[in-house]
Amino acid sequence: MTRTRAASPRGFVTIGRAVAIPVARVSVVVAIVTVVLIVAAAVATLSLGRLGVPVTDLPRALTGGADGAQAFVLGRLRGPRLVVAVGTGAALGLSGALFQTVTRNPLGSPDVIGLAAGAGAGAAVVALYLPGVLPVPVGALAGAAAAMALVYVSTGTGFRNPGRLIVAGIGVFSIATAFTQYVVYAVERDKAAVLTAYVNGSLAARSWSHAVTIWAVLLVVVPLVALIAGRLEIGEMGDELAGVLGAGPRSTWAWAVTLSIVLSAGAVSVAGPIAFIALTAPQIAKRVTGRPGPHLTPSALVGALLLVLADLAAQQSPLPVNLPVGIYTLALGGAYLGHLLIREWRKGRL
Amino acid sequence: MSTGSLSRPREAAAKRAGLARRLSFLLLALVVLALAILASVAFGSHPTSLSQVFAVLNGTADPDIAVVVESRYPRTALGLLAGLCLAVAGTLMQGVTRNPLADPGLLGITAGASAGIVTATAFLGASGQWAAVWWALAGALAAGVLVHVIGTAGSAGGLVRLVLAGAVVSAVLGAYVQAVALSKPQVFDSYRYWVVGALGGRDFDVFVSVLPPAVAGLVVAVLLSSGLNTLALGDESAAALGANPAVMRSGGLLAAVLLSTAATAAVGPIAFVGLAVPHMVRALVGVDFRVQIAFSAVIGPALLLLADVVGRLVLRPQELMVGVVTAFIGAPALLLAVRRMKGAS
Numbered sequence: 001m002t003r004t005r006a007a008s009p010r011g012f013v014t015i016g017r018a019v020a021i022p023v024a025r026v027s028v029v030v031a032i033v034t035v036v037l038i039v040a041a042a043v044a045t046l047s048l049g050r051l052g053v054p055v056t057d058l059p060r061a062l063t064g065g066a067d068g069a070q071a072f073v074l075g076r077l078r079g080p081r082l083v084v085a086v087g088t089g090a091a092l093g094l095s096g097a098l099f100q101t102v103t104r105n106p107l108g109s110p111d112v113i114g115l116a117a118g119a120g121a122g123a124a125v126v127a128l129y130l131p132g133v134l135p136v137p138v139g140a141l142a143g144a145a146a147a148m149a150l151v152y153v154s155t156g157t158g159f160r161n162p163g164r165l166i167v168a169g170i171g172v173f174s175i176a177t178a179f180t181q182y183v184v185y186a187v188e189r190d191k192a193a194v195l196t197a198y199v200n201g202s203l204a205a206r207s208w209s210h211a212v213t214i215w216a217v218l219l220v221v222v223p224l225v226a227l228i229a230g231r232l233e234i235g236e237m238g239d240e241l242a243g244v245l246g247a248g249p250r251s252t253w254a255w256a257v258t259l260s261i262v263l264s265a266g267a268v269s270v271a272g273p274i275a276f277i278a279l280t281a282p283q284i285a286k287r288v289t290g291r292p293g294p295h296l297t298p299s300a301l302v303g304a305l306l307l308v309l310a311d312l313a314a315q316q317s318p319l320p321v322n323l324p325v326g327i328y329t330l331a332l333g334g335a336y337l338g339h340l341l342i343r344e345w346r347k348g349r350l
Numbered sequence: 351m352s353t354g355s356l357s358r359p360r361e362a363a364a365k366r367a368g369l370a371r372r373l374s375f376l377l378l379a380l381v382v383l384a385l386a387i388l389a390s391v392a393f394g395s396h397p398t399s400l401s402q403v404f405a406v407l408n409g410t411a412d413p414d415i416a417v418v419v420e421s422r423y424p425r426t427a428l429g430l431l432a433g434l435c436l437a438v439a440g441t442l443m444q445g446v447t448r449n450p451l452a453d454p455g456l457l458g459i460t461a462g463a464s465a466g467i468v469t470a471t472a473f474l475g476a477s478g479q480w481a482a483v484w485w486a487l488a489g490a491l492a493a494g495v496l497v498h499v500i501g502t503a504g505s506a507g508g509l510v511r512l513v514l515a516g517a518v519v520s521a522v523l524g525a526y527v528q529a530v531a532l533s534k535p536q537v538f539d540s541y542r543y544w545v546v547g548a549l550g551g552r553d554f555d556v557f558v559s560v561l562p563p564a565v566a567g568l569v570v571a572v573l574l575s576s577g578l579n580t581l582a583l584g585d586e587s588a589a590a591l592g593a594n595p596a597v598m599r600s601g602g603l604l605a606a607v608l609l610s611t612a613a614t615a616a617v618g619p620i621a622f623v624g625l626a627v628p629h630m631v632r633a634l635v636g637v638d639f640r641v642q643i644a645f646s647a648v649i650g651p652a653l654l655l656l657a658d659v660v661g662r663l664v665l666r667p668q669e670l671m672v673g674v675v676t677a678f679i680g681a682p683a684l685l686l687a688v689r690r691m692k693g694a695s
Contacts, residue, residue, distance in 0.1 A: 107514070154685035163510035164688050167451060170517055171684035174621065178677035181546065185674075186665055196532065200525075275521070321533040327525045334522035338500055341514060 026289050027298055034301040038086065041308040045082050046074065048316050076207075078315075084206040085311045085325075086304045087214035088267045089277055093303020094225065094296060095263035096278030097285070098256045101232050101294040105162045106340065109279040110144075110264045113169030117176035118147020119265045120273035124180045124198045128187040137213060140269035144261045147172050200326030201272030203311050210270040217266030221259050225296060228255050232294045274326045276333020277303050277310075283340060372635050379648040386655040390426040391419060393659050395667040425549040427557050429658050429672070430651040432549070432613040433623060435564050437650020438571050439609035440624025441631070441642050445578045446602035450629070450687055451513050454610035455621025458519035462493020463614035464545070465523040472530045479559035479615070486615040487563060490607050493519055547618035547673020549658050560612040567608030571643055574601050578639040620673045622680020623654055629683060653679070 047055045053070045061070045073079075096109045110116050122143020126134050150172050155164040180198050188194045196202070231252045264278065281303035285295040288302075307325070310332065314325040392403045396418050405411035406419040436454060443452035454460050466489020467482045474485075501515035531545055543551060577598045580588040585595040613620065631645040654672065657679060661670040 150685070154688055156689045161691075164691055166510055167513055167691065168685055168688045170456070170513065171681045171688065174677045174681040174684070178674045178681070181674045182664075182670060182678075185668065185670055196528065200528070319529075319533045321535070323529050323532055327529050327532075330525035331522050331529070334518050334525065338515070338518045338522070341511070341518065342500055345511065 024289070024291060024293075026291060027295075030285070030289050030298050031301055034298065034305055038301065038305045038308060041305060041312055042082055042086070045085075045308060045312050045315065046078050048312070051077065080208045080211050081203050081206045081311070082308065083208075083211040084214060084270055085203055085307045087211065087218055088203075088271045088274070089281075089304035089307030090300040091214060091218055091221075091263040091267040091303070092274065092277040092307070093281035093285075094222075094300040095260045095267065096280075096303070097282040097294055097296050097299035098225065098232075098260040098263070099278070100282050102253050102256045102260070103159045103162070103165065105165065106283055106344075107166050107279070108159060108162065109282075110260060111273070111275050111278045112173075113151050113165060114147050114172030114174075114176055115144050115151075115261065115264050116268055116273040116275070116278070117173045117180070118150075119144035119268035120198060120201070121176040121179040121183070122146070122265075123269050123272070124183045128183055137217070137266060137269040140265040141262065143176070144265040144268070147176055148257070148261060150175075196324055196327070197272055199273070200324050200330060201268070201274035202324030202326060203271055203307075203314070204322065204324065206270065214266055214270045217262065221262055221266075224255070225259055228252055228259075229294065229296055232256060232296075272324075272326060274307065275330040276337065277306050277329055280333050280336050281306055283336075368636075372641060375634050376645065376648070379645060379652065383648050383652040383655075386652040386659070387426060387430070389659045390429060390655045391422050394418070394422055394662050395669070424553050424557065425658065426655065427554065428552060428616050429549045429655040431557060431560065431564055432617045432620065433651035433654030434647045435567065435609040435613035435616075435650075436620060436623040436654070437627035437631075437646035438568060438643055439606040439613070441628040441639070441646045442571055442574075442578075442602045442606040442609075443624070444628050445582065445639055445642075446599050446606070447512065448582075449512060450690070451510075451625070451684070453621060453623075453625035454606065454613070455520075455619060455623075456513055456625060456684075457516035458493045458497045458523065459490045459607060459610045460614045460619035460621065461520040461523040461527070462496075463487070463490040463611050464527050464619045465489045465493070467615065468527045468530045472534050479556050483559050483563065483611070483615045487608070487611045490611045490614070493523060494603070494607055543671050544618040546671045547620040547676070548669075548671040549617050549654075550669060552616070556616055560616045563608040563615075564612035567605045567612065568647075570601055570605035571609070574598060574605065575639040575643050578602060579637075582637065582639070618671075618673060620654070620676055622676050622683065623650060625687075626680045626683040627653060629687065 043055060043058065047053055047058060051069075051073050053061050053073055057070065061074055092110075096111075099110055099115075100106055100108055102108070119140040120143065122139040122141070123136050124139075125143070126139025127136050130139075151165065151168045152158055154168045154171070155161060157164060159165055177199060181195065184195045184198050197204070267274070282295055282299040284306075285298035285302045289295060289298055307329070310328045311325045314323060314328050317323065388400075388403070392398060392400055398415060398419055402411060402415050403419055406416045411419070439454045439459075440452065443454065443457065444450055446452075463486035466485040466487070469489070470481060470485035497512065497515045497519050500518065501512035527545060577588075577593045580591045580593045581595055581598050583591075588595050588598070610624070627646050627650045628642065631642050631649060635641050635645055654676070657675040658672040661672050661675045664670055
């Protein structure tokens with residue numbers, strides 16, 4: 001631990017000897033700008049549309065001066081949905097950043113390798129087959145862990161070979177999605193809307209209990225992530241160097257993977273397997289900050305921003321039917337991934 | 351199979367033994383297919399016994415039972431055709447791209463065909479199955495080209511790039527198809543199951559309308575099969591043996607697109623049949639494309655029909671769509687194939 005500190009005395013915020021959180025000036029600026037954007041998107045979410053609370057009324061309404069209709073919109077409809085969106089987006093972004101750091105691969109992301117789909121299958125089983133027996137997050141956690149184990153075993157080389165990781169992930173994703181479809185059809189029969197919420201992820205009709213769940217997960221996991229952040233940064237320099245510097249890669253990786261699974265499972269249990277936020281947020285954070293490193297905080301903030309924006313689009317879209325937010329992130333994230341692939345391949349980096 | 355060191359009589363004997371082996375496998379596969387067809391006619395939400403089914407086939411059955419059993423004919427025919435098309439398309443794609451992970455579903459072609467059909471139905475007022483087939487063909491071609499462009503951008507594309515490009519294109523097109531289908535429920539009521547891939551709820555018109563692309567694709571596949579064998583030796587050897595690699599390759603892919611389009615227009619986007627069947631066939635009878643295509647044409651329909659029967663039985667009286675069942679069967683095949691992938695991407 002002391003060697004860790006000695007290796008990079010500047011650019012770290014230290015708390016005692018155990019915690020050394022890497023902080024760069026660019027990251028601070030990016031973080032502030034992202035937070036401002038999140039607030040702007042949040043204000044838009046609360047005030048746009050037929051049921052929106054006008055911007056001029058917002059400060060009064062939020063400080064307890066809301067009348068009946070506004071109180072209903074803020075307290076029941078859009079308030080909890082917004083809080084869930086921010087927490088879920090942050091959890092997904094952080095989960096993606098952790099996992100991409102471990103796999104050293106932008107595509108080694110929880111949503112690409114089927115982890116989120118596995119969590120969705122676990123959540124569907126617990127919510128539909130065993131309602132009230134187990135809490136949904138437990139099912140999501142079990143599903144995510146099972147998916148991860150299946151990927152790990154079927155590659156035969158752990159997470160080391162990116163090609164195998166991705167193809168195995170596609171297989172696990174397909175199995176998990178088929179399983180979710182099976183469960184939803186078996187229990188809910190013919191409800192297309194229920195199915196799409198479990199397969200694509202949705203933020204419709206979220207309550208404060210969802211918000212409490214995801215923020216509780218963040219409250220527990222974020223301090224633990226802070227504990228390993230410094231060692232993850234050193235791990236970026238390569239296994240050997242990290243070993244020399246006393247940041248044993250194995251235990252750090254195990255911690256990072258575990259925390260990533262927990263975050264992913266938490267996000268899925270409140271919103272379903274929302275696609276591509278975990279993949280895109282760290283990539284955007286990396287490009288905006290323009291620095292190497294795990295980009296943990298920027299990824300979390302960008303993830304929150306992306307999900308709030310996607311949900312804003314989902315709520316205010318001119319379509320006659322409100323589509324689940326997962327369909328928007330699937331379309332936009334997929335397009336971004338395609339763009340990313342072409343860029344990386346042109347440069348021969350992947 | 352045979353090496354130059356074998357003397358001629360022994361080589362001939364080995365060939366005969368190989369032929370006998372293949373014939374016995376073919377016989378076995380045909381028996382399985384016949385059983386699958388029988389099961390597809392016999393099992394369903396309304397239980398019917400085998401004797402009742404044979405009575406219907408003889409024309410001596412109670413009319414009520416006859417209606418039940420005959421209602422299963424169209425889906426059996428569709429399953430036969432779609433299974434054949436998907437398996438042969440997968441064989442062609444794996445052969446032409448020399449990529450053991452190629453599959454019309456994984457490479458985004460079935461997603462393109464669905465997007466074409468959904469677009470035509472929702473926005474262009476296309477009605478009738480014939481129009482849908484043309485739009486499916488256009489969508490499948492566009493998606494195939496897009497996947498190829500993304501997957502081979504920059505330096506020579508590897509196995510994984512193409513699969514990844516296919517996954518990305520499938521994801522985006524799948525989101526589009528779902529968005530359209532969900533926002534126009536009145537238009538897509540009958541397509542709800544089709545979006546996932548299902549044999550039920552469609553009639554013989556559908557079967558007839560997808561015959562032209564299916565037959566065309568199959569004819570091209572058979573014509574190309576010996577040329578594909580030379581292509582497997584490498585481009586230079588193929589050229590030396592008188593085949594034009596570029597023509598073979600584009601012809602093979604075109605046939606694969608035609609076949610996948612026929613299957614998708616008939617029963618919706620079904621992944622993994624085109625992936626798993628060629629692997630099974632190669633394990634049974636080796637790499638000769640003429641044999642591979644023949645066996646795929648038998649094993650593919652058998653697999654799809656059996657998957658459909660399973661889907662009808664697990665949630666009785668409801669049905670599980672065949673696309674969900676094939677994912678359960680085919681995705682493990684993909685996981686097994688991963689272990690045999692060589693090196694990094």
